[in-house]
Amino acid sequence: MNENLLPIHFAPLQGYTDAAYRQAHARIFGGVDTYYSPFVRVEHGEIRRKDARDINPENNRGVHLIPQLIAPHPDKLEQIMSLFSGYNYREADINLGCPFPMLAKRHNGAGMLPYPEEVKELLIAATEKYPRFRFSVKLRLGWENADECLALLPLLNALPLSHIILHPRLGKQQYKGEVDLDGFEAFYNRCDKPLFYNGDLHTTEDIQAIAVRFPKLAGIVIGRGLLANPALAWEYRQGKRLSADEMAEKVRQLHTDVYNSYEEQLQGGETQLLMKMKSFWEYLLPEGNRKAKKTIHKTAKLTNYLAAVNELLSPHR
Secondary structure, X not given: OOOOOOOEEXXXXXXXXXXXXXXXXXXXXXXXXXXXXXXXXXXXXXXOHHHHHHHOHHHOOOOOEEOEEOOOOHHHHHHHHHHHHHOOOOEEEEEEOOOOHHHHOOOOHHXXXXXXXXXXXXXHHHHHHOOOOEEEEEEEEEOOOOHHHHHHHHHHHHOOEEEEXXXXXXXXXXXOOOOOHHHXXXXXHHOOOOEEEEOOOOOHHHHHHHHHHOOOOOEEEEOHHHHHOOOHHHHHHHOOOOOHXXXXXXXXXXXXXXXXXXXXXXXXXXXXXXXXXXXXXXXOOOOOOHHHHHHHHHOOOHHXXXXXXXXXXXXXX
């Protein structure tokens, strides 16, 4: 195992990387240094109960979790930080990268990037009011253009941030189009903080190519690539791939753990459990048996779903 490997961090995806998934992934696949929670936000004046439950340390045993927040102004940030403090966290990630239009138009996430004074107010409030916390920031190149992140660099360099995570797309792109590595490089060359790369990493070769191009990187952050191949971080660390049978067996274990957790948590019966489990497969094993995956997504019966999962994960000689 190469000691020069970069730390791998699991990016959050709403609806996918919740506490049940994180615990199962850490136990069965591993290879990840840090997991980030999907962002906690204030909605109708309150923190959503499912967000509070998701970051409860009791539900994240065996996982190094950094809770993430999204807020358009200091008042909401302080409301969320009281929850983080109550759970005895001492790290927090501030989301300036979410491209979801409904949030962005209210100056949340990447929608805040064109307004540097608002970003400054938010980040200074965080770092000054909570000096015991190690804050990181996740952002995109900008909402409309890649100069927006460069305009924020003097502020980011001056603040006591533990690290910065940069996804080299614009907010208005969402997840479409190519990543802008030249835009990332412009930020990388002038960034004084430990910088993590995030975006379109699907193979160990992708990770290695980014590490070669940007040798001063402090870490790699992967979201959809790890959902598609949960072994990706382990394979990068170990320098080898799981066989098809080994992967199928580990995915079976992952599915069983997550299924059992949801069956225990959810109160909506078979229909709710089935809907929740269908999302488990949205990114996972993209090259898997198409017929079985189609059945998983189409069926309205749990027995048919479980039979299709068994078919998908059965060895085909």
